[in-house]
Amino acid sequence: MSTGSVEDIYSDLYSTFSQLTCTTADDIEQLPYSIDLKTSLIFVGSTVGGLLFGYDTGVISGVLLNLKPEDLSRPSLTDFNREIITSITSIGSFLGSIIAFPLADRCGRRITLAICCMVFIISGIWMALSRSLLFLVVGRLIVGIAVGVAAQCTPIYLSEISPANVRGFMLTLNSVAITGGQLLSYMFAFVLRDLSQSWRYLFGISAIPAIMFISLLDFIPESPRWLVTRGKFPEAHSALKMIYPGASVHQINLKLRRLIIDLGKLNHYNDIDEPLLQQSRSFLMNLNSSILSQANSIEVPVINNLVQPSNSYSSLPNQRSSLKRKRHVHKMEARTKRALMVGCTLMFFQQVTGFNAFMYYSPIIFSKLNIQDPLLPAILVAITNFLFTFVALRYVERVGKRSMLLYTVVIMIIGLLLCSTGFEKNNLNLLLTSIVIFVAGYASAMGTVPWSCVEFLPLNRRSFGASCISCTNWLTNAIVSLSYLSIIDKIGDSSTMLIFAMFSTFSWIFIYFCYPEVRGLSLEEIGKIFENGIDIYNVYRNYY
Known part of the structure; x- marks a missing residue:
């Protein structure tokens, strides 16, 4: 897990999530979709x-x-x-x-x-x-x-x-x-x-x-992706259930988790309200706990690290952080x-x-x-x-x-x-x-x-x-x-x-x-x- 900037944290977070969905074969984006x-x-x-x-x-x-x-x-x-x-x-x-x-x-x-x-x-x-x-x-x-x-x-x-x-x-x-x-x-x-x-x-x-x-x-339903950008995570969960009626709760949770992670990644390129980011981190921690109880293959240290900002982030020089942000923008x-x-x-x-x-x-x-x-x-x-x-x-x-x-x-x-x-x-x-x-x-x-x-x-x-x-x-x-x-x-x-x-x-x-x-x-x-x-x-x- 990276101990660098927020960008590094979310980059590693997204990478780990990709490995997680591949190993569990629970990415509903790729599973056969039935029309009912x-x-x-x-x-x-x-x-x-x-x-x-x-x-x-x-x-x-x-x-x-x-x-x-x-x-x-x-x-x-x-x-x-x-x-x-x-x-x-x-x-x-x-x-x-x-x-x-x-x-x-x-x-x-x-x-x-x-x-x-x-x-x-x-x-x-x-x-x-x-x-x-x-x-x-x-x-x-x-x-x-x-x-x-x-x-x-x-x-x-x-x-x-x-x-x-x-x-x-x-x-x-x-x-x-x-x-x-x-x-x-x-x-x-x-x-x-x-x-x-x-x-x-x-x-x-x-x-x-x-x-x-x-x-x-x-x-x-409303677009789950739009709901996530507004911090309406429970509503996004309900919308995903309507769109994927055959999916399990575990699969819905993983999908919602990925949408919230992508919201965090957007912060490096565009201003997103800090309260929304804090809200997303809090909800993500609770969501990971739910996922953990449904899939024993997910390790607790990995889950916790993915949602916790690095302690060293606050000690980074402001100038370096600012330059990195400009490059991302x-x-x-x-x-x-x-x-x-x-x-x-x-x-x-x-x-x-x-x-x-x-x-x-x-x-x-x-x-x-x-x-x-x-x-x-x-x-x-x-x-x-x-x-x-x-x-x-x-x-x-x-x-x-x-x-x-x-x-x-x-x-x-x-x-x-x-x-x-x-x-x-x-x-x-x-x-x-x-x-x-x-x-x-x-x-x-x-x-x-x-x-x-x-x-x-x-x-x-x-x-x-x-x-x-x-x-x-x-x-x-x-x-x-x-x-x-x-x-x-x-x-x-x-x-x-x-x-x-x-x-x-x-x-x-x-x-x-x-x-x-x-x-x-x-x-x-x-x-x-x-x-x-x-x-x-x-x-x-x-x-x-």
Whole structure:
């Protein structure tokens, strides 16, 4: 056991804990995870935010197709009016991503999602009752704020409650909810298309899933990791029991012990209140006593030493301690910046490759091609997007996110090049085929993986980093959706597809050189990849 600085103490403590969990085979992060009714309610309920995210972003395509100028007391609706109605949600989502950062850290992930659902209910009713363009735009702005909060908070929550061996699956499940919400919006638009002012019903329907989430709130636990950062250790223990209903008390105690140890380690990189550290040490001592009574293989001296600060710490020169702390702060800041660079850049490429241009405006695109019912090919796009999200769901853990991205971005590029040719030759069959190819490639990885980049970030920077990643998404989304119709009017559809293909090529190059594989790693292990540069092949070198 080290007798040096606090950093040395917690480093040895963490190392000893790793040996302990390996020898006892009680690390529930790595044990097979069974999905039963209780855990299904947790994960399905927590993806309602993703469902609402998808529905409220996809519904605009059906709304624009059925919205009449007289519905909003206007003589006409220009392309610019349509772009404003569409893009204002992305601007609202940008603001929501900023709000979500302090809200999720202060109120918790669970309560933040509940607040978000209340906003979805209010905005859905607001938009359904809109009688003017301004009123509708304000409603779209409000729902955008809720979408931004949900888009940021849901991946954080899922990443923090999911075991390491199913985290990729659970994060991709959120993407399934998003694409499912988009598909539902198209289906409802198709079914209700003959109703007068059907767009009002489309907006009103969005309140239903939000009401469902609030009704399930008692079955959804708070993030144990967040609870630990607030010193709510008994509540964290209860939350872990809800998430791991088949785990023994001994396994739950070991998991909670590890979370508290990681909280102590964060103190070397960021200011954590000393009372919280003292509280964590006290609780950890009691927890170790409980673990000791359940596992005779743990030696008493080791347990006691792990929670007692070294006597020599107080005698260390202050200057040396200060210099060491500065080095650790710099190390953590560098790690966070690298992780943020990867997450934000990948999210930027997710938007500039053009998918949401198809999602928002495909009915308008196909209506200009003189198709009798432009919603039908638009539904084909949504179905493709939904179905191929299951490809990501099935293979993201087996193949790995990095490999999935590298394979599927090539498919996206091929689809966009064929799409450009389809527009140039005005060949409807080629156009539909190429769009399906592009959307299939996009949904299989690029549509899902960027949202999981929150797992790269340390716990005490996760909400802030998720906010940055989400803001990048919505700012880029707003620029694309606000300019797409104007751009195709100036340079044509074919040239616009070539621009999207160019950005897709740049994204492949970035992934190849900068995106690391993290398959099977715990959130705490992922941080090591970014400590000294970006160790892209860390997993392959150490585990495969």
